[in-house]
Amino acid sequence: MSYLTQLKTFVEVYRCKNITKAAANLGLSQPSVTSHIQAMESVVGKSLFERKARGVTPTAAAHDLALQVSGHIDILEQKIMSIRARSDAAHGTVNIAGPAEYISSVSGPQIANLLQSGNVNLVLHIGNKVRIFDALQSGTADIAIAASAPDPALFDSLVLDKEKLILVMNRLHGREIKDSTITADLLSSYNVVAYDEELPLIRQYFEAVFNAKCHSNVIAICPDIRAISNIIRSGIGYSVLPDYLCRDQIKAGELVQLGPEGPENIIYLVWNKGALKHPRIAFAKDVISAFANINYFAN
Template identity: 25%
Template sequence: MSESGKLDLNLLNIFLEVFRLKSITLAADSLGMTQPGVSGALKRLQQQIGTDLFIREGRGITPTNAAIQLAIQIEPALQGINSAIGTLKQFDNQQYRQFRILVNESALAKIQPIVEADQTLGKIAIEFNMVPNNEEDLLNSLSMQKADLAIDIHYPKVNGYKTQKVQDDELVLIARKGHPRIDGTIDQVQFYSEKHVTFRMRRSNQYTADYFTTLPLKERKISAECDSLIAMCALISASDCIGSTSRYIANRFANQFQLQVLALPFETIPVQQYMIWHKRTDNHPSHQWLRDKILQYLKSSQ
């Protein structure tokens, strides 16, 4: 312990970031520090408490048992302190601030046009990027503050992150108007006899229809696989293939692509959208403002 007998809270925050990311390099990026600065902070903390906190293992680092116990005890307290400080800071939309939001295609189609038309944003800018293909990248983006918020149909069940369901949708089938065999309804026999344009969801790596039906689907005749729901609508409009998408996307582009919107001949589960964010930002006025804005946008798009 130092001569004053007091620990520097900044050292504890740096320790927790290294502990959480298991990397001095990633922690330095997250904290906006240099790697030597993070290493020096860890060294000072270890000297103050008189024990090693990390050991080298291959090219990375592994926390000692002392580090694990320290993190368990101090993380809730530091989160409370950071939240209390955050609530004292006022948010002003007349001061420039850029938010970055990770979204799936359906959320992007809903929100981006509303943001562009919003005259109440002041000097606030909102940038949208697609959600990463895997959950680890998504969590790292939120943890390292490369993104402020994410909106997706999946949500991580991991400590340190918060989620809120923001919208319900449902899965439907689309086919072109004037289809030679389909007009208004479709049964299971027709479903399996037609060729399909499929959409493989980014993080689950499953086709949409397989993910949102209650029973496993049999093998289908696949004509094309898309990574864009709008591209799927365009392909179906120009062929006799069929495909599955959310009702919002189907209704939004039905007239533009001359599509029929049909009920699936299977029992489905709801298509639910979630907001996802890191707990450390939960009480920050700027982040509360952002979440409230997103809820307003989604409500107005219903």
């Protein structure tokens, strides 16, 4: 889940020290502001404000959080204002290619602000890394979100976000071995569910954490990582998933995390060389990149 809206609300309440005034400044209702603050308190695990007869008083946790995030929120606001000032030059349809799991689970604020900030329409093209880069090269896509590094000879790019790779198992078998020392040899006796035959995320995790290859029986191949999560939750084997697809399920006890967190995987925003001369593509790049690191900051 992205907490950008709630963080913006928190910073405004922190500065105003009054929920009513903050709500007016943000154009929100008081119940909405209160809900945002409660959401942030749930994330932080501590109370952020003491309610007084006339306003609120920040707690020590609020001072700490404001120190860490207020500057970033201000920079983000400035970027959005700058982008909106140029939005009249951007019009038409923007075609964006990307992986289904990241777009469906993380990219909501990026896409929503692109649609709200200018006179553009949007078409999404979902696919794996081959389809994503093929769509860029063929011109089907104007810009892309990719979880694999692009070829610098063909494309320009920037780092959009990061995801941690997490080894998860169904709760029945996971509870049996979670207190054991997790090794590649131990996991070899359990079935694994993979994205494709090359075991991309699994291979990356095993090499980084175990310095070994995965020798588990591949019981299923599923080219949608969201479905892999559901298969494992239903009691089948284990896999390696991006943190945003398993974070909540681990907290709820529906999946069991095994071993340490794996390596970070980089999410890129990619476009063809020379493509930014087109105003709508440059506009899309600026809006999406203004909302970079949504998943990284959620951690």
